[in-house]
Amino acid sequence: MNTIDYFKLQAKNLHKDFKTKTTLVDKTSSAFLYEYSPKYFDIEMVIADFDINENNFSLMNAQHVIAKIANFDKWASLLKASKSELELAKLMYDYQNRVDNVGWYFYIENAQSMNEVELDTEIQVDIFKQVVIEENIFEDTEIESYLLKHKY
Known part of the structure; x- marks a missing residue:
């Protein structure tokens, strides 16, 4: 799909x-x-x-x-939206219980500032997969989700 x-x-x-x-x-x-x-x-x-x-x-x-x-x-x-913008949006939608939009954009802004580089959406998709899905670095943050599948 x-x-x-x-x-x-x-x-x-x-x-x-x-x-x-x-x-x-x-x-x-x-x-x-x-x-x-x-x-x-x-x-x-x-x-x-x-x-x-x-x-x-x-x-x-x-x-x-x-x-x-x-x-x-x-x-x-x-x-x-572009293909990579949609992919990032879908990832953020699916994992809204792990990181909210504000937290994610602060994380990206900080990474861009520290590395003095602009991270395009394709790179952000890869970063999201690594830090949110694989490493779950925001695990100590409690995020409300609109999706019932996240309500245990």
Whole structure:
């Protein structure tokens, strides 16, 4: 599956999770309008972080949220990204429980500054695979994830 199709699937999964909503019995005990039975995403965290209107959430809204989680400003930017930018975005998306966007960009900025070199996206992909996936250097950092597969 190519990366664009992967992110399309994530948007569809988010939209499916959102459609699991049922009316709350006791609306005074929750800040949300509905209860959810999600399979893929921490829906309440997504709603809170992205200020989502629970009464109006379309597949297009889901695409926008997925693009934001993948560190793009909008879905159209994700679609126009280079192959290496998409690969890095997918890695960061899949490993969002290990390092967040801010932590990663501080790490890259520090590496560039120390080595007095600009690290292009292809090199960042290789670095990510080594330090985040293989060595897990951020293991002492607690990161919230939008993905339920990371919630143990």
